[in-house]
Structures are given as C-alpha cells and as structure tokens.
Amino acid sequence: MITKNGWAGSISGSLRVLLLGILLCAASTFVPARPVGAADAITDDNVAERVASAQTAADHEALAAYFDAQAAAAATKVKMHEKMMTGSAMVGKGAATWDMHCKSLLRSYKQAQADAKALADVQRSLAAQAK
Numbered sequence: 001m002i003t004k005n006g007w008a009g010s011i012s013g014s015l016r017v018l019l020l021g022i023l024l025c026a027a028s029t030f031v032p033a034r035p036v037g038a039a040d041a042i043t044d045d046n047v048a049e050r051v052a053s054a055q056t057a058a059d060h061e062a063l064a065a066y067f068d069a070q071a072a073a074a075a076t077k078v079k080m081h082e083k084m085m086t087g088s089a090m091v092g093k094g095a096a097t098w099d100m101h102c103k104s105l106l107r108s109y110k111q112a113q114a115d116a117k118a119l120a121d122v123q124r125s126l127a128a129q130a131k
Contacts, residue, residue: 042066060127067120074113081105 042050042062054060081102 054123054126055130057127057130060123060130064120064123064127067116067123071113071116071120074109074116077109078106078113081109 040062042065047063047066050059050063050066054063085099085102085106
C-alpha cells in the first residue's frame with residue numbers, strides 16, 4: 001500500500017510477499033529426474049548423448065526405433081534416386097552428370113540404410129540383454 005509519505009505496509013504483508021517469492025523460486029528450479037514425452041525424443045542433435053547414456057531396455061529400444069527411422073529415410077532416398085535415373089533428366093544435355101550424381105547418392109544412401117539397420121539391430125540386442 002502506498003501513502004502520501006511513501007510505502008507503508010505491515011510486516012505480515014512483507015512476509016507474505018517474501019514467502020511467495022521463495023515458493024516461486026523453489027518451484028521454478030524443480031526439474032524432474034528424467035523428462036518424458038516430446039522432450040525425451042531422440043534427435044540428430046542428441047543421439048550421441050543418448051547412445052552414451054543408454055542403460056535400460058527402454059533406452060535401447062528407443063535408440064533402435066531412431067535407427068529404424070534413419071534406415072527408412074535412407075530407403076526413401078534410394079527409391080527417389082532410382083526413379084530419377086529412369087526419368088527424363090537422364091536424357092539429353094547433362095545426362096552423364098545426372099547419372100553420376102544418382103549413382104553416387106544411391107551408393108551413399110544404400111550404405112547409410114545398411115548402417116542404420118545394423119545399429120538398430122545392435123540396440124535391440126542390447127535391449128534384450130538389459131531386460
């Protein structure tokens with residue numbers, strides 16, 4: 001409360017404000033031991049950390065799912081470049097460049113797909129051992 005002469009208030013009012021401040025500070029510093037949901041998702045940015053910290057069967061199963069998704073994404077790219085190799089871009093000027101481009105990417109994506117499948121299999125094996 002403000003009066004003509006400045007701030008005036010009771011000690012109990014100040015004490016209430018202080019306690020409220022302490023409670024808000026305490027509540028804002030509370031962090032659950034392990035986040036759940038979307039914050040727990042494995043991404044390209046945190047996969048190395050998640051591999052290093054994986055301990056439970058659920059951790060390894062989540063990593064297997066991540067690597068399965070990576071394999072599926074690479075398979076999609078393989079199909080896209082196979083389709084491009086048979087398309088109209090492979091005729092006329094620049095056909096040799098397109099052919100070389102697609103073949104190079106096909107090799108890379110096929111290798112990435114195989115690597116991701118292998119990593120997923122390793123994580124499934126580790127999940128089975130952790131159970």
